[in-house]
Amino acid sequence: MIFAGRFEGKVMVVTGAAQGIGAGVATRAAAEGACVVLADRADFVDDVAGAITAGGARAVAVRCDLETHEGAVAAMQVAVEAFGRIDCLVNNVGGTIWAKPYAHYAPHEIEAEVRRSLFPTLWCCNAVLPHMLANRGGVIVNVSSVATGGLNRVPYAAAKGGVNALTRALAFEYADQGIRVVATAPGGTEAPPRRVPRNPGEASAQDQVWYQTIVDQTISSSLMHRYGTIDEQVAPILFLASDEASYVTGNIVPVAGGDLG
Template sequence: MAAPYAGQYVTPGRFGGKVAVVTGAAQGIGQKVAERIGAEGGAVVLVDRADLVHDVARGIDQAAKVSGSGGSATSVTADLETFAGATRAVKTALAAHGRVDVLVNNVGGTIWARPYQEYDEDKIEKEIRRSLFPTLWTCRAVLPTMMEQGSGTIVNVSSVATRGMHRVPYAAAKGGVNALTQSLAMEVAGRGIRVVATAPGGTEAPPRKVKRGPEAESATEKDWYQTIVDQTVESSFMKRYGTLDEQAAPIVFLASDEASYLTGSILPVAGGDLG
């Protein structure tokens, strides 16, 4: 069973009475965000395509009962690269709680690292589908509910890799997330809905439990990946990767009522790298 959230910074009760859907919640940034919202009193619906998400949800639920935070967690597996999967996720939240106050779109990530001319057609399409479509679909799936409520917050997780080496298709997908964030924010502000984003830089994390793609095998492939690492550190003023807690904290702030006058904003969280 996953360990309860153990970050330094928790604001008790900040999400009391709120229902938050967090995608990509089985590991990494998504898991940290879900754990923190649960520790701050929110009812969290965790979504992932991996069954591991159920263990994370049970850990959050157990921790909430022990701490008395008021939080709770449920989980659902869904393929968010499809509209059917996104609709399933939102329907699960509505069936459990009757509303959705917060959506955190965290699904995405580089699958392959290589110069653009080394990507074939299939790899380009898979990168775009992995890092753009889950956010497009889940935003579309949740909007009718938020519009009916006249309230809601969507936090998209983008990337500073919109300017970066050896992942052009991923950069294009995250550029799409940025455009979606700003355009949708303008469109729905009058309906009481905020749409914001963070743009993480390099982030230290445990080895992924479910891999996005194959490991680099050849010396050339390893060099291509090392170029990403070197460029990420060099582009950061602080010359280091961030931590999962350092990425989760601004996401949770933007999702909270404390950020009520922020919409259409894309916050770089990359030690000074603006992407």
């Protein structure tokens, strides 16, 4: 369902916008009137932005590595140069790279999980705040996860727990300055195969067993006993980003069929 004009006059930066939930958020926000900036390190983010502009909306793609502070700063700068301001930031970068019991993680794998699922949100929040403070307001929507209470993803769970803490602390710190900070916590979500896999290595038989544990636990933990759809994740993200949620800040909203994480 499209709410025509809901984001008219707003500028929204969406990270991880080349595919999946991020592409869905950017596409629908543009259809509802937003000028969107799609940030991703994959070159096919240009395709998503091109499809949006072909439909008559305003969109700019920026290729950057959001695991670095420099990449986050560059993304915000592109938004300001293109559209003059930033009203909303949706931090969508993240996702489990490996799935296995914690004792089987190597130190470099633990660091990689945290870099992927916590640091892009940390960096982007830091980079966007000066612009929102200059505008005397804005909204940050972080995409966390109910997997903070899941199996075989301890480093990822720790990273998303950090996203939750960041959400609450920033909301408290900046509420008096007109900035809302909120988050959704998605559960398992059906999506097309990733064009760039998070873990390009070939899965062993044991890896497949460990991953199946995640799938089984996700379905059993959901009261609806199913995965959600991308549209079912996009809708609450955009609600929280909109003026309809003007009295909501500091909350992490589970979107997982009843699983609270």
